[in-house]
Amino acid sequence: MFKRISVLLSIAVIVLGLGCTKKDQPATGPAPNFTLEDIAGNAVSLADLKGKVVMLDFWATWCPPCRASIPGLERLHRTYGSKGLVILAVSLDQGDWDSVKSFLTEYGITYTVLKGTEEVSDRYMVRSIPMIVMVDREGSVRKRLIGYGVEEEVEKEIKALL
DSSP: OHHHHHHHHHHHHHHHHHHHHHHHSOSSEEOOOOEEEBTTSOEEEGGGGTTSEEEEEEEOTTOHHHHHHHHHHHHHHHHHGGGTEEEEEEEOOOSOHHHHHHHHHHHTOOSEEEEOOHHHHHHTTOOSSSEEEEEOTTSEEEEEEESSSOHHHHHHHHHHHO
């Protein structure tokens, strides 16, 4: 009996925790603007990309699911980049930017990588990575996806937004 109650309480805690996370992250609304530095040291502003579909990928080099998602993001970049999709990978790595640069070379990443900040992470309510935020041509958040293995759902959203 005690074991059964413990299991039920554990399930209740998990369900309540998931509900709080979803309330914390509204699915739609204006995308918070930011200006971040890219790998070459150039300033990239989200506001300058209005009129394009933007995929924000919050990630880090030390995150295994983030690494596993790179080939899928590369495929999406090659397939839809010429059709109006811009991928901005916001690196949440701390410290040495040179290690991120060498990581990009090693993994063959060709889409734009930005050096993230705590402020941008907070404004987008990043609680877990990888996290993808889809922004439409008008600059509104259309979808948030957390975790690895969401490429098919991301592609459906890209097609709908393009």
